[in-house]
Amino acid sequence: MTESGLLLKGVGSFYEVLTEYGGIMTSKARGAFRREGIVPTVGDRVLIERREQGYAQLTEILPRKNCLVRPAVANVDQLLIVVSASAPEPDWLLVDRLIISAKRMQIDPVPVLNKIDAANRTIMDTFRREYHAFRTLTVSAETGEGLEALRALLDGKVSCFAGQSAVGKSSLLNALFPSLHLLTGDLSRKTERGRHTTRHAELWPYGTGAVLDTPGFSMFETECLEQNELDACYPEFQQAEPCRFPGCMHLSEPDCGVKPLLSSGELTPGRYERYREIALEYQMRRKHRYD
Ligand SMILES: Nc1nc2c(ncn2[C@@H]2O[C@H](COP(=O)(O)OP(=O)(O)OP(=O)(O)O)[C@@H](O)[C@H]2O)c(=O)[nH]1
Ligand SMILES: [Mg+2]
Ligand SMILES: [Zn+2]
Structure with a gap:
């Protein structure tokens, strides 16, 4: 029986696939993928065939809408571009560049203003004024304000967070997924605790969508645009x-x-x-x- 699904994470040569029926199947990639140099990637829409003992074979990777590197993830629908309403001071140029990068990859950019519990009025006003042509969100990871709207936005889509350091990306992910336990806080503390241990990106199912656990988004700075x-x-x-x-x-x-x-x-x-x-x-x- 063939089922379609969403590739959530890779564990060695196995892949966890969220099936169309809502269950998670551990799947092994067809040997042909390796011979053809195809790497199943988190976010891939795939076809699997159930085998004995709850295992399945990953038989096909459907065409990708896009594929990001660092973190490696395919088929991203939305980029949540987080800025802080208090410190650090927003880097609006970075926001505008991230919007362009996202749009170039058919990703919907959504500017998100976090820390509205500690908001600086000027930053709030600037955010509202500058991004009036976009769908935006104002939230607080601290108090939970606005998180309902964020949750509603995530449903049915594959989403990824981006933005300057310390704007609260990990805090927002933790608020959405309490079991994630991502490290948050100031840089020195994070460094002490070995923040730079490499791990692979993983998608967390959310409603009928999914969210990437690792914030990050590489811009294509050298790309030439007409x-x-x-x-x-x-x-x-x-x-x-x-x-x-x-x-x-x-x-x-x-x-x-x-x-x-x-x-x-x-x-x-x-x-x-x-x-x-x-x-x-x-x-x-x-x-x-x-x-
Ligand atoms: N007042 C307030 N502080 C917040 C909020 N969200 C996050 N913070 C604080 O901001 C600091 C940075 O938050 P992080 O979640 O680590 O920021 P980050 O974007 O993940 O930073 P990097 O991992 O370095 O990119 C922490 O001290 C958080 O407690 C919020 O909504 N309100
Ligand atoms: Mg973080
Ligand atoms: Zn003109």
């Missing part, structure tokens, strides 16, 4: 009138459709300033593409 591909990463731009020049970078070109979005409030000065920095970087990369 201007229209970058435009597509800015939901604000979708309201713009067409620019006069094709390939307009929305910097100082005449009759640009994006610039008026600044006066209409659709695009905030902060997002635009950071956009300029990012757009110039990609222009530079395109110039040196064949070097």
